[in-house]
Amino acid sequence: METTKKKFNWRGLGVSLLVLYIVFLIGPIASLDVPAIAAAIKANPIQLIQFLIIGISNGAIIAIIALGYTMVYGIIELINFAHGDVYMIGVFTSLTVLSVTGTLDSKDPVRITLGLILALVVAVVVGAVLNASIERLAYRRLRNAPRLAPLISAIGMSFIIENLGLMWAAQAWLVPSFGTTGGASQKVFPDMLSVMFNSLGQDVNLLASSGLPLRFTIKDLLVIILAVSLMIGLYLFVQRTTLGKAMRATAQNRDAAKMLGIDIDRVITATFLIGGGLAGAAGLMAGLYNNTAWWFMGFRAGLQAFTAAVLGGIGNITGAMLGGFLIGLLASFSDGYLSTRWTNAWVFTVLVLILLFRPTGLLGEQTGQKA
């Protein structure tokens, strides 16, 4: 029983002050020019709202990817480093579906809608099956090994999938190159939603009639609606269904779950299926929203989503959603007011500070302990 008040973490404060000092020292490079930023906000306050919109939309995508990290960590305490690459495969899968079905060349709204729905379904299935296969292949037999072993295996899987993505990107018959060169360069993911909206005679910007200098496009709307419904669906699934409860039980005490007749292997497979399916859906959303497809895009997205999961409290589903939106906002404001080149540095500064001061994350406070 600990009765004394917890001692303040002076050492942690010292280290982070040092980190901040260095950040301010390189301020001009990191573009942390406070007066200039203040002036920019003053000159165009409505721009702030614009960055907010972009941040929420990108944050929604990050949150969906973060859910996969957090669910897997919750159940087998493994950071699935290949998860970001499953998302990348999701982008290429949906691009290929859109291309093969001829949706990319079409301007017919019905055809585009059907194509997008098909792309979503295929991306979800491919992501789910790929993620579950990774578990079966690379993690299951290492379940009782020292924790470093599956971690290294995860990094290996990440490399393998990235190279699969590179090979995939090089297949012109699967992924049209739109004038870009070879497989290693970024490819265009056509802005199908705008095409569809334009052919309907509508303005892509839903705020166009308001006269405000803001863009809230159909893309933002779709991404947010899709992400929020996936989150609500997942939350209800985990809270209400028997399988969802079995997942939580397994995460909280694996031996007790086994003892009660829960088939651990099945629960873990289901977790990877759901996480992978979400990553696949995020792939389609990101492709439509940011309009690029790149074999290496899973790395950055994966790290951002991982940071989001840690920020919210790894293992905590609500936390991953919250962390996703926060990281999306941070990245958007950094892109807007600082410099896009420093966005990742800021994201990782957040990660370091969290690990120093609140390793359990924002919502990671747990009642009771693992028995």
Add this chain to the structure above:
Amino acid sequence: MLELKDVHTYYGNIHALKGISLTVNDGEIVTLIGSNGAGKSTTLRTIQGLNKPRSGSIVLDGTELHKLPAHQIATMGVAQSPEGRMIFPRMTVLENLEMGAYVRKDRSTFNDDLEHVFKLFPRLKERINQKGGTLSGGEQQMLAMGRALMAKPKILLLDEPSMGLAPLLVELIFDIIQEINKEGTTVLLVEQNALMALSIAHRGYVLQTGEIILSDDAQSLKNNEMVKKSYLGVE
């Protein structure tokens, strides 16, 4: 009903169970007593399939449990209130109990079983929407037993139900164990509190460093000089 024959279990290179043989008959309370590290909990974990025996057989009503994975053993009618209680701390009392009924295909009597558990442990009903981790030690013990009962097991394995509880609560728990037994559930009870265990059990086994050194009916064990000296603290 349950029969263990020459069961050997290892933790890595440590030989934890050195040929355990015991039987539990239908309707009995059988207790397994012994000091720390004697292998009591390991015996229960081995029956449940959480530890696999390296040799020997475990048979429940003709089914060879040692050949089944843990989650299937639960479906055969073996339920356990384990060492350390192992309740789910971030699930509510109700959810914990629902998980207890996970193995049962037939959900029609779920509410009746729930009421039955609440009748045995009224405290759980008061705490129904509280998270398991916020319960007191005694309540957690009740939850662990209630959760095991929700599976409607043929045999209930109880691992140290008195551990860390106030004496008054220990008596209550032991009364409830007898009640559960009278309702027709066979009980295999592991206890350090040998006096309490022998006072409610029909038969008992004494375990020492992975071997059974003595077995008899509970009354005779209580009067056995060696048991008196080593486990009951009587000079």
